[in-house]
Amino acid sequence: MSVDIAPRLPARPFRWRLSRLTPLIWVGPAVVLIGVVVILPVIVMIQSSLQKISPDGFVLGDAGFNNFTKLFAEPAFVGVLLRTAIWTIGVVVVTMVISLALAQLFNARFPGRRFARWALIVPWAASVMMTALIFRWALDSNNGAINVVLNRLGLLDAFNSNESAWLGNPPAAFGWMMLVAIFVSLPFSTYAILSGLQSIPEEIYEAADLDGATKWSRYRAITLPLLRPAIIVAVLINVINVFNSFPIIWEMTRGGPAYATSTTTTFMFTLKQSFIGESAAMSVINFAIVIIIVVIYLRSTRWKDQVD
Amino acid sequence: MTSLMEKKAAAVNPLPEKALAPPRRRRAQTRRYRTIILAIIAYAVALIFLVPYIEMAIVAVRPANELLSRNLLPSHADFSNFVTIWSSGFGGNLATSLEVAGGATILVLLVALPAAYYTARQRFRGRTAFLLLVLATQMFQPAAMLVGIQREFLNFNLPPTISLILINAGFNMAFAIWILNAFFSSIPVELEEAAMVDGASRIGAVMRITLPLALPGVVTALIFTFITAWNEFLVALTLTLGAPSGQQPLTVTINNYIGQYSIDWGHLFAGALIATVPVIILFAFIEGRVVSGLTAGAIK
Numbered sequence: 001m002s003v004d005i006a007p008r009l010p011a012r013p014f015r016w017r018l019s020r021l022t023p024l025i026w027v028g029p030a031v032v033l034i035g036v037v038v039i040l041p042v043i044v045m046i047q048s049s050l051q052k053i054s055p056d057g058f059v060l061g062d063a064g065f066n067n068f069t070k071l072f073a074e075p076a077f078v079g080v081l082l083r084t085a086i087w088t089i090g091v092v093v094v095t096m097v098i099s100l101a102l103a104q105l106f107n108a109r110f111p112g113r114r115f116a117r118w119a120l121i122v123p124w125a126a127s128v129m130m131t132a133l134i135f136r137w138a139l140d141s142n143n144g145a146i147n148v149v150l151n152r153l154g155l156l157d158a159f160n161s162n163e164s165a166w167l168g169n170p171p172a173a174f175g176w177m178m179l180v181a182i183f184v185s186l187p188f189s190t191y192a193i194l195s196g197l198q199s200i201p202e203e204i205y206e207a208a209d210l211d212g213a214t215k216w217s218r219y220r221a222i223t224l225p226l227l228r229p230a231i232i233v234a235v236l237i238n239v240i241n242v243f244n245s246f247p248i249i250w251e252m253t254r255g256g257p258a259y260a261t262s263t264t265t266t267f268m269f270t271l272k273q274s275f276i277g278e279s280a281a282m283s284v285i286n287f288a289i290v291i292i293i294v295v296i297y298l299r300s301t302r303w304k305d306q307v308d
Numbered sequence: 309m310t311s312l313m314e315k316k317a318a319a320v321n322p323l324p325e326k327a328l329a330p331p332r333r334r335r336a337q338t339r340r341y342r343t344i345i346l347a348i349i350a351y352a353v354a355l356i357f358l359v360p361y362i363e364m365a366i367v368a369v370r371p372a373n374e375l376l377s378r379n380l381l382p383s384h385a386d387f388s389n390f391v392t393i394w395s396s397g398f399g400g401n402l403a404t405s406l407e408v409a410g411g412a413t414i415l416v417l418l419v420a421l422p423a424a425y426y427t428a429r430q431r432f433r434g435r436t437a438f439l440l441l442v443l444a445t446q447m448f449q450p451a452a453m454l455v456g457i458q459r460e461f462l463n464f465n466l467p468p469t470i471s472l473i474l475i476n477a478g479f480n481m482a483f484a485i486w487i488l489n490a491f492f493s494s495i496p497v498e499l500e501e502a503a504m505v506d507g508a509s510r511i512g513a514v515m516r517i518t519l520p521l522a523l524p525g526v527v528t529a530l531i532f533t534f535i536t537a538w539n540e541f542l543v544a545l546t547l548t549l550g551a552p553s554g555q556q557p558l559t560v561t562i563n564n565y566i567g568q569y570s571i572d573w574g575h576l577f578a579g580a581l582i583a584t585v586p587v588i589i590l591f592a593f594i595e596g597r598v599v600s601g602l603t604a605g606a607i608k
Contacts, residue, residue, distance in 0.1 A: 026426035027438055029419045030481060037478025038445050038453075045456030057462065102353065110347035118592055119354035122361055125591030127539035129559055130580040134360040137367060137573055143378045145363055151378075159378070187357075191599045237447075244451040246542045251563070265451050269542075272455060280455040287452045294447040298440070 042287065048280035055274045067277040076259035083174065084263040091181040092238045096231065099189035106190065107197045124187035129247035135180045136252045141165035170260035173253050177261065180248050185241065189234045196230025236297040240290065361584065368578040375573060389578035398579060400554035401561040404469060408557050409537040411473035416484045416533045424488030425514065429497065446482035450475060450543045458546050468548045468555050476537035484529035491525030492518065528597040535587045558583040
């Protein structure tokens with residue numbers, strides 16, 4: 001990657017000047033850091049996916065594509081892939097729909113708006129793993145706060161029952177974990193749309209007012225199209241975050257029972273504890289998916305306009 | 309839509325409220341009701357976002373013998389959990405988290421500032437390639453390359469704190485470069501040149517003119533890096549699992565309260581509260597600017 005920044009051999013070697021090295025002084029450390037921390041691990045990971053590695057980390061030899069064939073043959077693999085798709089798409093779609101409404105709400109003028117907006121950032125600032133742990137506590141089958149409230153509302157009959165042990169029942173657990181993922185994704189998405197809303201000039205709405213447009217048609221015809229760039233970026237950043245998300249599932253169910261609530265990220269982590277090569281193969285697939293999302297991101301944003 | 313038209317009407321015809329015609333007064337009244345209803349909904353939403361963290365604080369001060377009780381509020385506040393975790397070495401983990409987050413923040417500052425400044429001021433061969441690399445790494449997260457990170461840093465054989473500083477800095481630098489680049493680009497070169505005409509050196513001009521003007525961007529980048537590194541869990545868990553407990557950052561320590569058969573909730577949430585409150589306060593300072601940094605390149 002650093003090839004482009006390093007001075008290329010000029011056509012006439014004698015006109016080589018030291019000043020061509022100055023960019024390296026300014027930008028070089030950043031390139032080195034990215035190289036060591038981000039690029040090198042990718043190479044090591046791809047290498048590991050083609051090696052036979054003992055559980056304690058020793059390379060036992062070349063594995064060809066064995067790690068991949070073993071991974072595809074895992075009984076849990078197809079389920080994990082499907083769940084990852086449901087997890088990512090479900091969380092992002094619901095997050096975006098709620099965020100559009102929340103942004104509209106927090107864009108309106110009312111007394112105390114600053115405080116309300118401040119409350120909104122709390123789940124964003126707090127560590128996701130700790131938020132996940134609160135929900136795990138609140139779903140405790142004996143006296144979790146969510147169960148207590150459901151019981152008082154008459155929606156839950158018995159504590160310490162199958163009904164109240166949400167996290168022991170894979171579909172219910174997965175649903176609750178998606179809810180937590182939505183909860184922690186809402187602040188960023190809402191703020192992204194809010195900043196999009198604030199960039200729409202008031203004057204644009206005046207013409208519509210003269211035409212006597214209703215609020216809803218005004219929103220659909222003017223606001224939504226102008227929010228498009230904000231929505232696209234928010235969606236893609238959310239897709240990356242939700243796809244890579246580890247703490248929620250890990251802290252609430254460890255991906256279990258067995259792999260029944262795992263996504264590819266937690267599956268990779270569990271595999272890593274005994275089958276490093278296979279885990280690397282899962283990582284390579286995860287990384288390939290991330291690359292696809294990043295390419296879509298780069299093509300849909302106008303990053304070049306800002307750079308030039 | 310009404311507010312704008314009314315504002316205009318009011319400017320043309322600034323009548324006192326009493327003299328307004330009845331329909332107009334009614335409209336002002338519905339607007340007031342609308343505001344009140346909006347405010348109530350917004351406060352309710354705000355409360356929903358706060359409730360989990362209020363519950364965290366409640367459990368942290370719940371007396372141990374009420375941990376199985378179904379009362380939502382404890383009979384009284386008991387702060388012994390904080391005393392116990394402190395005496396069992398929590399301070400060491402707090403220090404480790406501070407070292408990791410602080411170290412990563414300083415490293416990001418040292419590396420991102422020159423790169424952002426240079427790319428904002430100079431066109432050079434490879435500039436676009438460099439910025440593309442930065443933008444792409446902003447979308448990468450350690451989770452997708454964890455096996456590689458673990459195996460690479462195992463070979464490096466560094467103390468875990470140093471490894472975590474490097475990794476957190478590497479993955480957060482992109483955000484810092486983008487936001488700083490935007491700030492530097494928006495400051496006219498002429499300001500620096502004017503200072504240089506007055507006798508300042510290039511570095512002096514940057515230090516005295518450009519950097520103070522870019523300070524909001526610098527602060528945002530620093531606080532964001534600090535918070536992300538402070539909250540990081542997956543890499544910390546991977547690299548410090550076998551390390552002495554004092555070398556584990558807070559997220560890993562708190563995760564350790566989860567036992568195979570039972571969870572030490574009281575101590576867990578006391579620790580979580582100590583870890584969470586400072587970052588919420590820090591985040592409040594940069595709330596407005598983070599979005600523009602994260603979405604840089606697409607929304608302006």
